[in-house]
Amino acid sequence: MYVGHLGVALAGKGWRREAPLWLLVLATQGCDWVQVVACMAAPGSSPMWSHSIAAVLALATVLLLGSYGVTRNRQVALLTAAVVVSHVLLDYVTGVKPTWPGGPMIGLNLYDHPIADFALETAVVCAGWLVYRRSLPLEVRGTRLAWLFVLALVGIQLLGAFDLAFLPRVPKCV
Ligand SMILES: [Zn+2]
Numbered sequence: 001m002y003v004g005h006l007g008v009a010l011a012g013k014g015w016r017r018e019a020p021l022w023l024l025v026l027a028t029q030g031c032d033w034v035q036v037v038a039c040m041a042a043p044g045s046s047p048m049w050s051h052s053i054a055a056v057l058a059l060a061t062v063l064l065l066g067s068y069g070v071t072r073n074r075q076v077a078l079l080t081a082a083v084v085v086s087h088v089l090l091d092y093v094t095g096v097k098p099t100w101p102g103g104p105m106i107g108l109n110l111y112d113h114p115i116a117d118f119a120l121e122t123a124v125v126c127a128g129w130l131v132y133r134r135s136l137p138l139e140v141r142g143t144r145l146a147w148l149f150v151l152a153l154v155g156i157q158l159l160g161a162f163d164l165a166f167l168p169r170v171p172k173c174v
Pocket residue numbers: 001031032051087091174
């Protein structure tokens with residue numbers, strides 16, 4: 001999953017306004033960023049380091065503690081950890097991810113069905129944006145900028161869908 005993850009961060013922010021959005025974005029993208037760093041350090045790194053159950057729980061724990069250290073708010077810390085876990089749950093729908101060393105790779109691999117993938121990611125990001133939008137001041141909710149924001153996210157996903165549908169598969173890090 002790509003921009004759908006950002007929908008989860010937006011929904012989290014809409015649900016708990018006191019949660020810093022940057023923290024939720026870090027939580028929702030953390031697994032992929034760990035994988036990018038691992039791939040830069042050692043090209044071809046296994047997603048076991050970033051997307052296995054143990055790796056996700058480790059990252060969730062680190063960000064739970066870090067989040068509590070920054071915000072001193074238990075609900076925000078728990079939300080941050082839950083957002084980390086949501087990453088791999090959504091990845092199990094759109095891709096195929098490892099479970100544990102020697103364990104099976106699991107996932108529905110919606111990437112093989114780009115239209116369905118696009119529909120799901122668009123639905124998740126729009127739902128997250130609608131929850132987030134409720135947290136905005138009334139005078140901001142209906143502005144063009146607020147709508148442009150979600151349209152830009154859907155546009156980015158559309159580019160990703162075209163990539164998946166029409167371009168040759170390139171080895172992806174994430
Ligand atoms: Zn991922």
